[in-house]
Amino acid sequence: MPKFSANLTMMFNEVDFPDRFERASRAGFTGVEYMFPYDWPKDQLVNALEANGLRQVLHNLPAGDWAAGERGIACLPGREGEFQEGVGRAIEYAKALQCPALNCLVGLTPGGYDADKVRNTLVSNLKFAAATLEKEDILLLVEALNDQDIPGFHLVGTRDTLGLLDDVGHPNIRLQYDIYHMQKMEGDLITTIATHVARIGHIQLADNPGRHEPGTGEINFPNLFRAIDAAEYNGWIGCEYIPAGTTEEGLGWFTPYK
Numbered sequence: 001m002p003k004f005s006a007n008l009t010m011m012f013n014e015v016d017f018p019d020r021f022e023r024a025s026r027a028g029f030t031g032v033e034y035m036f037p038y039d040w041p042k043d044q045l046v047n048a049l050e051a052n053g054l055r056q057v058l059h060n061l062p063a064g065d066w067a068a069g070e071r072g073i074a075c076l077p078g079r080e081g082e083f084q085e086g087v088g089r090a091i092e093y094a095k096a097l098q099c100p101a102l103n104c105l106v107g108l109t110p111g112g113y114d115a116d117k118v119r120n121t122l123v124s125n126l127k128f129a130a131a132t133l134e135k136e137d138i139l140l141l142v143e144a145l146n147d148q149d150i151p152g153f154h155l156v157g158t159r160d161t162l163g164l165l166d167d168v169g170h171p172n173i174r175l176q177y178d179i180y181h182m183q184k185m186e187g188d189l190i191t192t193i194a195t196h197v198a199r200i201g202h203i204q205l206a207d208n209p210g211r212h213e214p215g216t217g218e219i220n221f222p223n224l225f226r227a228i229d230a231a232e233y234n235g236w237i238g239c240e241y242i243p244a245g246t247t248e249e250g251l252g253w254f255t256p257y258k
Contacts, residue, residue: 002225002257005031005057007204007240012247018048025052027251028258033058033238036066038089042096049097056097057236058141058202061129062086063105071145072105074129075122075154077113083125087132094138101139101202103176104129108152122154123167130170141201143176146184149211157185158192162199174201178240183208183219190227197231206241213241214253221253 006012006029012020017040024032030053037045037059049056064070064079073079073086090102106122130140142164144155155161158177165173177200179189186192193200207217214221228237243250 002228002237003031004029004254004257005033005055005236005238007238008032008034009036010240010242013243014246018044021048021052021054023247025054027248028254029054031055031057031236033236033240035060036062037093037097038062042093045093046096056099058101058103058238059090059093059097059099060103060105061090064107070107071150071153072107074104074106074125075118076107076110077117077121080121080125084128087129091133091136091138095136099138101141102129102133103141103143103202105143105145106154108150109154118154119167122164126164126168126173127170130168130172134170134172139201140170140173141176142173143178143204144181144185145178146181148184149181158182158196162196165199175199176202176204178204179219179224180204180206180208180211180241189219189224193228193233194231197233200233200235202235202238203228203233204238204240206239210244211242212244213239213250216244216250225257 006024008017008020008024012023015023021032032054064073073083094102110118133140142161144157144161145153147153147156161175177193183189207214207219209217
């Protein structure tokens with residue numbers, strides 16, 4: 001049966017972030033993830049996890065100036081030092097939180113550089129991150145996003161991302177497969193997951209359209225969950241969706257999987 005982690009960046013927004021851990025635990029989740037931990041002291045997050053019997057499943061590497069529109073810096077020439085510093089900072093948090101995986105958002109394709117320069121920068125940064133994280137027993141993940149919600153994002157499909165992982169050529173790197181983004185970009189969810197399950201380190205979900213909870217859109221999630229089980233995926237599925245109403249009101253889909 002699938003195991004689900006609550007994404008506290010998007011879910012339980014009815015309360016302040018520190019209070020979302022208790023809400024997630026009360027709703028029946030045993031794992032949590034969120035985009036960035038860096039605005040909170042490590043001890044505060046550790047205490048929130050322990051007090052509510054939760055496991056930290058995932059968070060992202062630092063992604064540049066998010067408020068200014070940056071969505072990662074791994075593909076940006078000239079920012080290599082900042083990227084490496086971000087890997088170090090992420091490791092500090094991941095070790096404190098006992099988080100087994102870190103996701104890298106690679107960024108928007110920069111202007112003013114040829115494609116080879118951008119690619120070489122990205123591959124070099126990911127090789128550094130994969131090797132550095134491997135020393136700490138932390139898995140590196142890389143995610144494709146859709147170019148409708150995030151115009152200009154550098155990775156927009158499963159094939160593109162797997163090709164990038166091939167170029168990196170390190171054993172400590174996997175695909176983070178986001179059901180919502182890939183439904184918008186390419187569909188064919190079941191076949192893609194079944195074909196590439198050995199290279200998938202984490203899955204995230206939201207329905208389409210709207211990026212709301214399962215059952216609000218076009219995706220047949222019960223069938224998809226059965227297919228994920230049949231593919232013998234044994235990782236977490238992160239609930240990275242925007243509740244259509246209050247979070248608790250939209251959790252009926254989750255009841256059979258508690």
